[in-house]
Amino acid sequence: MSFIRFEDVTKVYTMGEVEVKALDGISFDIEQGEFVTIVGPSGAGKTTVLNILGGMDTCDSGKVFVDGAEISAYNSKQRVAYRRYDIGFVFQFYNLVPNLTALENVELAAQLSKNPLDPKKVLEDVGLSHRMNNFPAQLSGGEQQRVAIARAIVKNPKLLLCDEPTGALDDNTGRQVLELLYNTCRHRGTTVIVVTHNQAITPMADRIITIRNGKVKSSVKNENPIPVERIEW
Numbered sequence: 001m002s003f004i005r006f007e008d009v010t011k012v013y014t015m016g017e018v019e020v021k022a023l024d025g026i027s028f029d030i031e032q033g034e035f036v037t038i039v040g041p042s043g044a045g046k047t048t049v050l051n052i053l054g055g056m057d058t059c060d061s062g063k064v065f066v067d068g069a070e071i072s073a074y075n076s077k078q079r080v081a082y083r084r085y086d087i088g089f090v091f092q093f094y095n096l097v098p099n100l101t102a103l104e105n106v107e108l109a110a111q112l113s114k115n116p117l118d119p120k121k122v123l124e125d126v127g128l129s130h131r132m133n134n135f136p137a138q139l140s141g142g143e144q145q146r147v148a149i150a151r152a153i154v155k156n157p158k159l160l161l162c163d164e165p166t167g168a169l170d171d172n173t174g175r176q177v178l179e180l181l182y183n184t185c186r187h188r189g190t191t192v193i194v195v196t197h198n199q200a201i202t203p204m205a206d207r208i209i210t211i212r213n214g215k216v217k218s219s220v221k222n223e224n225p226i227p228v229e230r231i232e233w
């Protein structure tokens with residue numbers, strides 16, 4: 001069995017009388033340690049896939065397996081533990097706690113983890129040793145995103161889930177953030193999944209999953225990923 005498996009997963013959102021089929025029978029496999037991009041147009045279902053994978057949402061039918069466990073069979077208490085201990089999240093708009101310093105933001109995540117890394121060391125690893133005592137508002141967008149990545153990495157998660165992590169950043173800063181995510185994957189062996197509508201990012205991935213209208217259009221293994229510095233968008 002693959003490290004991650006989606007088996008014919010469906011999800012319908014109901015808003016009043018209107019039903020939106022966000023996922024219409026999604027199946028794919030991801031191997032441990034892969035750097036994966038999930039791409040597709042707006043509304044395709046990318047965030048829904050990520051939310052189900054991260055235990056933030058549940059599916060209506062189908063099965064989801066992560067590291068040998070069927071997470072789609074978890075009750076809400078199990079999902080909370082899974083989310084807390086096994087998953088690191090990185091969002092488009094960082095979601096840092098504004099009245100805590102960079103270091104305190106990372107320490108807070110470490111305190112909630114079972115097997116955390118050293119917060120200072122992780123902030124050094126993301127190139128922020130000189131910014132540890134700054135508050136989020138005193139940091140650039142790229143720096144805030146690096147704090148957010150440090151906060152996700154410090155948990156030592158099985159899976160790093162990133163929703164449009166470069167969406168709010170300029171090209172160069174975006175490239176640095178992608179490089180950091182890529183190095184986390186390669187050096188720590190963490191499975192990293194990046195959701196994006198930006199096709200340009202896909203050549204750096206080991207696997208490219210394309211979603212359209214709630215269905216998997218293709219899932220392709222890329223044998224020759226291109227280094228981040230050669231990516232242009």
Ligand SMILES: Nc1ncnc2c1ncn2[C@@H]1O[C@H](COP(=O)(O)OP(=O)(O)OP(=O)(O)O)[C@@H](O)[C@H]1O
Pocket residue numbers: 013014015020021022040041042043044045046047048049197
């Ligand atoms: N909480 C919700 N309630 C109702 N409909 C929702 C909800 N979340 C998502 N949807 C709908 O489900 C579909 C898939 O949404 P999703 O956010 O997964 O797409 P996406 O591919 O991530 O899009 P984007 O790139 O714009 O973020 C869309 O039609 C969206 O409007």
